[in-house]
Amino acid sequence: xxxxxxxxxxxxxxFREQLETLFVWRRDVRHFRxxxxxADLVExxxxxxxxxxxxxxxxxxxxVLVEDAVRRREIRDNFVKANEAALGDYEGERAAAYAKLxxxxxxxxxxxxxxxxxxxxxxxxxxxxxxxxxxxxxxGVAAVNTLWLAARAAGVGVGWVSIIDPDAVCETLAxxxxxxLIAYLCIGYPAAAHRDPELQRAGxxxxxxxxxxxxxx
Amino acid sequence: xxxxxxxxxxxxxxFREQLETLFVWRRDVRHFRxxxxxADLVExxxxxxxxxxxxxxxxxxxxVLVEDAVRRREIRDNFVKANEAALGDYEGERAAAYAKLxxxxxxxxxxxxxxxxxxxxxxxxxxxxxxxxxxxxxxGVAAVNTLWLAARAAGVGVGWVSIIDPDAVCETLAxxxxxxLIAYLCIGYPAAAHRDPELQRAGxxxxxxxxxxxxxx
Numbered sequence: 001x002x003x004x005x006x007x008x009x010x011x012x013x014x015f016r017e018q019l020e021t022l023f024v025w026r027r028d029v030r031h032f033r034x035x036x037x038x039a040d041l042v043e044x045x046x047x048x049x050x051x052x053x054x055x056x057x058x059x060x061x062x063x064v065l066v067e068d069a070v071r072r073r074e075i076r077d078n079f080v081k082a083n084e085a086a087l088g089d090y091e092g093e094r095a096a097a098y099a100k101l102x103x104x105x106x107x108x109x110x111x112x113x114x115x116x117x118x119x120x121x122x123x124x125x126x127x128x129x130x131x132x133x134x135x136x137x138x139x140g141v142a143a144v145n146t147l148w149l150a151a152r153a154a155g156v157g158v159g160w161v162s163i164i165d166p167d168a169v170c171e172t173l174a175x176x177x178x179x180x181l182i183a184y185l186c187i188g189y190p191a192a193a194h195r196d197p198e199l200q201r202a203g204x205x206x207x208x209x210x211x212x213x214x215x216x217x
Numbered sequence: 218x219x220x221x222x223x224x225x226x227x228x229x230x231x232f233r234e235q236l237e238t239l240f241v242w243r244r245d246v247r248h249f250r251x252x253x254x255x256a257d258l259v260e261x262x263x264x265x266x267x268x269x270x271x272x273x274x275x276x277x278x279x280x281v282l283v284e285d286a287v288r289r290r291e292i293r294d295n296f297v298k299a300n301e302a303a304l305g306d307y308e309g310e311r312a313a314a315y316a317k318l319x320x321x322x323x324x325x326x327x328x329x330x331x332x333x334x335x336x337x338x339x340x341x342x343x344x345x346x347x348x349x350x351x352x353x354x355x356x357g358v359a360a361v362n363t364l365w366l367a368a369r370a371a372g373v374g375v376g377w378v379s380i381i382d383p384d385a386v387c388e389t390l391a392x393x394x395x396x397x398l399i400a401y402l403c404i405g406y407p408a409a410a411h412r413d414p415e416l417q418r419a420g421x422x423x424x425x426x427x428x429x430x431x432x433x434x
Contacts (some may be wrong), residue, residue: 005412006412008242008410008412009235009238009239009242010372011239011357011369011370011371011372012233015232015235015370016367016370016371017433018226018228019236019277019367019368019370020234020265020268021226022226022228022236022269023268023269023363023367024266025225025226026268026270028270028332030285043262043427043431046427046430046431047427048237048240049424050430051237051240051241051243051423052291052362052366053243053245053362053365053377054404055379056416056421056422057414057416057421057423057424058422059425059429059430060426061380061430062430063432064434065431065433065434066434067433068434069434070238071434072361075253079241082347082348082370083299085347085348086347086348090342090345092242094342098344101344102236103345113312114434117397123424123425124421125307125311125415125421125422126306126317127315127320127416127421127422128320128379128380128382129302129379130299130301130302130303130306131302131379131380131381131383132376132379132381132383132398133380134282134354135377135379136399137351137355138354138355138358138361138399141244141355141358141359141362142359142361142362143349144355144359145265145269145270145358145359145362145363145385146240146362146376148270149252149366150236150237150240151229152228152235153228153232153236154228154233154329155269158271160270160272160352162272162345162346162348162349162352163345163348164348164349165348166348166349170314172434173434175412181349182355183355193298194225195222195225197274198343199274199341204273204341204342204344205273205274205275205341205342205344206274207267207274207276208267208276208293208340210260210264210267212265213263213267213276213278213279213280214260214280215279215280215282215283215285215330217281217282217283217284217285217288217299217390217391
């Protein structure tokens, strides 16, 4: 008997519709319940993220579950400091609006996941990185996006904290020298489900239309 | 009558299983059929990509359908030149292996889509970008990943060409000053469906295991 190659899946209209619904309802969550997400569910999300595209099949993503209470407090302080500095960049009404936004769920989210890219990885043998070396980091970003969608499909919320000093995160987490922080993620069950982005509901920034984003040459 | 908020969707186990199948069978495609992908299907994929997360809801993605034959030829020449230079970086068996790889579908793919990020966008009012400004580019990458998944669900293949001089692409496409190239995508119906990455089948780079990618602190 020979091993037959696996039969390619067919995705029907009902699945495509549900997939679009997933895209529509994926949210950047900052309001979490504090009850934990099961460890095997979290690992399953990370496994799915590892199916993401990566340049040269380099798989440069490195996921770090941040479990230590002292380290988590350092990360929270890092965010608070960066957020105060960011507030200082705004004036007048924008500053008042910024001050009212909730920009991270670090206090409540039961799972903290730092996502790095290993800039020194041998995997992929450098393929595809000569003219656009930043695609290594982009591979890590694709993994974050995949994890986000898998999480939402499982009813789990993800919030991306970018208001943070990345070098200090590397120090707090004792990251190896060649690792670069891509994202610091809060993960947990959301306090509420929403169709619209929180920043749109808060009046900070609404959505554009396809004509604003699509061009032809 | 008041407008009730939309009811949040529930994603069941069958959907989650199909979603994982989608992640498993998404491929970087370099072998395309030449028959066109319908314009409204392509626009639908781009619309779905616009549902991706973006820092501060900045929606910095700019999609350019490259339709002009002269411009497409310039892009192809750009790739050929960059690929020859890249080959020069390898020696011995690796160089021989590299030379055998098919690294773009630019000749056959009916649709060429350049994805840029507008570094000068006012949308989002700079929120979330003070300490990690690169998250603006990362938002464009998330859109590429979303488009890729939507495409695969529709039976359409996507190939990401990163072996290309990005500044020359900007010039060829007369991109506005503040735009930065994130990805140049080939889009079309794949010549064949595969479960495993092409670079794995070609013996260039195989996949690692979860233990290589998951850490705790």
